[in-house]
Amino acid sequence: MKGHVTTTWPQIFADPHLTRHCVVGSPFDRTTGLNELTAGDCVKTTTVTSNNALNELLFVCLTALVVISLSGVMITVRLRTEQKVSLERHQISVFEELGVADQGVFNDLYAAALEIIEAHETDEDEWIAVKQLESDYISPFVHDLAWKKRGRISWHKKNLNSETKHTVLYMGKPSVRGGTGSFLLVCLHEHRKAGAQTREKEHAPFEIWYHKSTDVDLPQFFSDQLLITGGWKEVVAYKGEDEVIRLKGKEYL
């Protein structure tokens, strides 16, 4: 907005050396009210210049640039790549790939595996019998409503114990088609002598394998390759720690 004073009469001119304005001619002025002044009087005046539109635009752009740059830096600093559970070709994800009924059997079997291992560690290295699991109300072995709805899976157990390694297989296949696929729980427990070294790959305490077919046989011995060749897939759970990493990053684990 312009801030200069317009005078028609008397004329005011600037004295460049004294930075003051002096009046010449008649003392009457309609706009400035300088009618009290007479020729030769001088007044100090200040010229108010406005911020022009270009400056304002530059200021806004600069501020926006600073905000965007800061946000970019913050995003880069706090960026976390989403962790995905990477699967091998012989594995399937229970969370992504199995149906609700199969998920149910898997989760029951997963919890049962913890109990079977717990019992093996406390009860003189024995693996619990299927009948015992059933009478202890341990799902998916117990014959309850869920068992009926998931195709009445029948379970068989096979001990594969050696001197140094205790292994047990529990295989379940549905009696009724259309419910679920077949499941194989493999529990492994090493009995190494103190100081003994082995080159064998370390196994998790248990693994769960899945076969789409209901017509499968209980394997006579256990090896990953044998199961893979036979069409079994190792089931990988999406676990609590995977979700914590996805939500919070590894720093909180």
Next chain:
Amino acid sequence: MRISKAGLILLMVGLLAGVPGLVKGKQAFAAEKKLRIGITLHPYFSYVKNIVGDRAEVVPLIGEGFNPHAYKPQPADIKKVTKLDALVLNGIGHDEFAFEILEASKMKGKIPLIYANEGVSLIPVTGTDTDRKTVNPHTFISVTASIQQIYNIRKKLSQLDPANTKVYRKNASAYVRRLRKMKAGYMKRLSDLKNLDFRCATIHGGYDYLLQEFGLQVTAVIEPAHGLKPTASQLARTIDRILQLNVDVIFTEMNLADKYIDTIQKETGIRIRYLSHLTTGEYSAEGFEKGLKANMEALTTALIEAHDRSNKK
């Protein structure tokens, strides 16, 4: 002052005799010093209390009257967390406040965090309007997923307090057996139901693990996202979906009074039943069992009713 040779020997013998006493005293102090284990949610109080018995102290991080979904940390929480030896938390939902308290008290990285769901197999929320799979964090509303958590917590506590490993193991096994037996009791009541096609809707997407115990699944969830109320158009769509899917019962939450639930009931005529989210009320050792029992009772009754109704048709 001169000390005679005999006097020096006597002093040494006296000091040596005192050492075992000192060691014993230190051991006794260690044995008496109980771990202070913090917990974020009600079920974790019950789990931990049943595992540790009187061998450790269980400290709820927030008071009884607060809703963990919307809890904002208080200054007193910061003081409380600095005095804990470990903190048991869900970590995948419901206890976001714990991370805020840890940050505010600068205790992040200084206190062992026991994620109850570590090693627990998670499932997606079913019955939603979208194809996107979202993790269901309600692992504590079930028997099977709780058993996994109890074993996990027991293992972690044994690492922190090895002197009590045997006690923790024994207590955890007894607690797990009790939970399994409780579930078996309800399952027995349902053993005669044949060809039951049970369909239920839930207001809150928190009951997938519970339904999974019974070989069932949620048909429709009414909340569009965790804790959000549906808009008018979403509600209209949900009502249509419930009617199309022939839903037998709608489960809402205890202590959740909302007009839209009345609207659904009025528009569909379907019976409303109540389930508990298990994250309110008094902190107690038996709280989880009581709450879960009430949930199983509600579900069992709904299943028997649905079965009788379908037989009459």
